[in-house]
Amino acid sequence: MRAPYASDPATARGRRVPEDESSFRSCFQRDRDRIIHASAFRRLKHKTQVFVEHEGDYYRTRLTHSIEVAQVARTISGALHLNAELTEAVALAHDLGHPPFGHTGEDALEKMMAPYGGFDHNAQAIKIVTSLERHYAGFDGLNLTWETLEGIAKHNGPVTGDLPHALADYNALHDLELDTHASAEAQVAALSDDIAYNNHDLHDGLRAGLFSEDEIAALPMVGPAYAEVDRVHPGLDSYRRRHEALRRVFGVMVSDVIETSRALLDDAGATSVADIRHVGRPVIRFSDPVWAELREIRQFLFTRMYRAPSVMKIRAEVTEVVEELFVLFLGRPDLLPKHWARAVSAAGGDKLLLARMVSDYIAGMTDRFALQEHARLIGDG
Structure with a gap:
């Protein structure tokens, strides 16, 4: 039996784009399943926590870490009589916005994006699940429930002050009540x-x-x-x-x-x-x-x-990889993959929009792909 303060799927605030409810899965179960099937979730397999992906097969990746977090979260949530399905959905999604090379890659992107609205992995996770995943016919993103989006955005506490652009843009369309604690x-x-x-x-x-x-x-x-x-x-x-x-x-x-x-x-x-x-x-x-x-x-x-x-030696090397890729793509957006051509055209030479698009592209890279693209396009200098 759930506690009275547990999140109840029957009274959930719904999705930004209304959908018919499933007859055999709760709305939070559907959120969890959509996250698991997302391309960004699969890419976590080749994104690392501390070590670079090629350094060893036994170190944790973002994917194994997310699965471990979800297991712990379900255990605690069950013991406290909370909604384990919502807990698991937030746990599985919490690292979706991380760029390659762990916090080192995030630091590098944050530095490069400072003139263009900044970069934050929680905000990037919101952008991924509300916009960048594009598989469904009726909407961009995963069209998750308000409760799951709220949890991704502010599981670490209220988000106040200057918001990262990715979070500010979405919150203007769909208020996540960022000034309060999450569920x-x-x-x-x-x-x-x-x-x-x-x-x-x-x-x-x-x-x-x-x-x-x-x-x-x-x-x-x-x-x-x-x-x-x-x-x-x-x-x-x-x-x-x-x-x-x-x-x-x-x-x-x-x-x-x-x-x-x-x-x-x-x-x-x-x-x-x-x-x-x-x-x-x-x-x-x-x-x-x-x-x-x-x-x-x-x-x-x-x-x-x-x-x-x-570790610091590798941090310096991969920081250079991210920074050099950012500068290259910002100056030569024609080097981006063909399926990004529409976004490049829509940017129309606007440096702000181009920078944010380049940031999205690099943030989606795995460790391995970032190293391969850097070697292919830039080499050893």
């Missing part, structure tokens, strides 16, 4: 993202040899997990020991969010999803002690993984 389901998706990447970045950093098991065993939360594994399974081989320890860390984070959020939801006294949006603070979060421990883990990862010399 509890969307907030679960956001916390599930934190849980998934903190856990798998420890895995991937160990596999890459950027730090050792002894080093992470000195971290809060991780150390007690290793100690518990050694007590229960003495003499376990290194690989199994690592897996057992980190899955315990994973479990601590999930349990903490469930217990903390359950208390926050009770304290909020919400009787509807509208109440959740207007509580004025997140209702899904870690406890203060666990959040403090996670900050220490994140600082370790920042120093030893995200800013490791080998």
Whole structure:
């Protein structure tokens, strides 16, 4: 039985382009299914989190990360009696707007787009699901429900101030009430993202040899997990020991969010999803002690993984790839694929429109394709 503040498909605000409802799937199930079948979702297979796609077959990609986030989100949502289908839809869509090369690619595009309205991956995800996906006869985008769009736009909290152009443009047509918090389901998706990447970045950093098991065993939360594994399974081989320890860390984070959020939801006294949006603070979060421990883990990862010399070397190389492709296509839009010709013609030499079109094209690239196109069109300089 769902909580009274859970999102109810029967009272959903609908889609921008009205459609007949399915007789066997809820509107949020249809959103989830459309996201899974989207071209942008498939491309996440070859977009990476930290490492570049060709560096190894075992590192997480945006696709595997999104699936992991969705799994965590469904678990938490179910425990809190929320709508797991909406939670999963937001979780699966949350990274659709990421360009190639993870946050490095986003930083590069943000720099190049600064004169043209900026770039933000959440805003780009909205643009993808409302415009850039073009498979359906009756509309551009996926025509998702208001609740799913709201969750994609503001799962990290209210969006205020100067909006990225992609979000501002859509919000002018379809008000997503950006100044409020999102539904509890969307907030679960956001916390599930934190849980998934903190856990798998420890895995991937160990596999890459950027730090050792002894080093992470000195971290809060991780150390007690290793100690518990050694007590229960003495003499376990290194690989199994690592897996057992980190899955315990994973479990601590999930349990903490469930217990903390359950208390926050009770304290909020919400009787509807509208109440959740207007509580004025997140209702899904870690406890203060666990959040403090996670900050220490994140600082370790920042120093030893995200800013490791080998990673920084690759960051510099792929930053150059994105920046040089942007400059090339902005000056030579005729080099874009033929199916972009209509957009080029519509831009009519307008530098702002051309820049945004080039940004959309580059943001849609996979790591591999961006490297291939850079080699083909620019080479080694």
